[in-house]
Amino acid sequence: MLYLASKSPRRRELLGRLGRSFDLIDLDIPEVRLPGEAAEAYVRRVALEKARAGWAKVRDVPGALVLGSDTEVILDDEVFGKPADADDAAAMLRKLSGRTHQVVSAVWLVADGRELEAVSTSRVGFDTLDGARIAAYLATGEAFGKAGAYAIQGAAEVFVTRLDGSYSGVMGLPLHETDRLLREAGLPPAGAEARA
Numbered sequence: 281m282l283y284l285a286s287k288s289p290r291r292r293e294l295l296g297r298l299g300r301s302f303d304l305i306d307l308d309i310p311e312v313r314l315p316g317e318a319a320e321a322y323v324r325r326v327a328l329e330k331a332r333a334g335w336a337k338v339r340d341v342p343g344a345l346v347l348g349s350d351t352e353v354i355l356d357d358e359v360f361g362k363p364a365d366a367d368d369a370a371a372m373l374r375k376l377s378g379r380t381h382q383v384v385s386a387v388w389l390v391a392d393g394r395e396l397e398a399v400s401t402s403r404v405g406f407d408t409l410d411g412a413r414i415a416a417y418l419a420t421g422e423a424f425g426k427a428g429a430y431a432i433q434g435a436a437e438v439f440v441t442r443l444d445g446s447y448s449g450v451m452g453l454p455l456h457e458t459d460r461l462l463r464e465a466g467l468p469p470a471g472a473e474a475r476a
């Protein structure tokens with residue numbers, strides 16, 4: 281049985297696109313960067329903590345496989361997670377304005393005696409955003425619950441001048457890498473289950 285250890289509706293939707301059945305595990309993992317921890321190491325650690333915490337809940341289920349993932353926006357080694365409030369969101373968007381940032385999504389697959397990892401790093405260029413555009417965007421409410429205070433899959437798509445990497449990775453679950461992990465773990469290729 282495949283499990284997704286996540287509360288994110290985006291991850292649920294993205295994993296659903298692989299055509300495999302799965303169940304959800306609800307978790308609350310604190311996301312706090314350690315002093316001196318490199319940005320990418322932080323994303324990888326949090327994703328692993330989510331997958332391991334999920335695994336601890338279903339380890340008695342025969343054949344259980346648990347996916348955990350984390351996505352962060354990184355600019356100049358600063359990590360932008362989910363904004364705390366509107367001021368925080370506006371500050372993030374002001375910093376992202378007119379610059380190219382990275383979006384790192386780490387995915388871990390934890391099963392009995394196995395931990396497999398994939399990391400997707402994308403470069404995202406942003407248009408220059410003045411105060412009026414930022415205010416209009418914040419009014420959509422879309423910024424909240426999203427790393428970097430934007431959703432590429434929503435109204436913020438028009439901010440993106442270029443994307444070098446994985447669209448699904450920016451959205452929260454890199455599908456190419458996730459599918460590879462599942463095949464490495466011995467699951468049949470995507471779609472096979474649906475056709476069977």
Ligand SMILES: Cc1cn([C@H]2C[C@H](O)[C@@H](COP(=O)(O)OP(=O)(O)OP(=O)(O)O)O2)c(=O)[nH]c1=O
Nearest residue numbers: 286287288350351426427430431432450451452
């Ligand atoms: C950059 C970006 C992020 N996001 C979302 C994906 C993630 O849900 C969120 C990053 O926060 P995460 O901490 O990675 O995930 P989460 O707290 O939403 O869910 P969980 O830990 O339970 O799995 O930002 C978008 O939806 N669109 C985007 O363009």
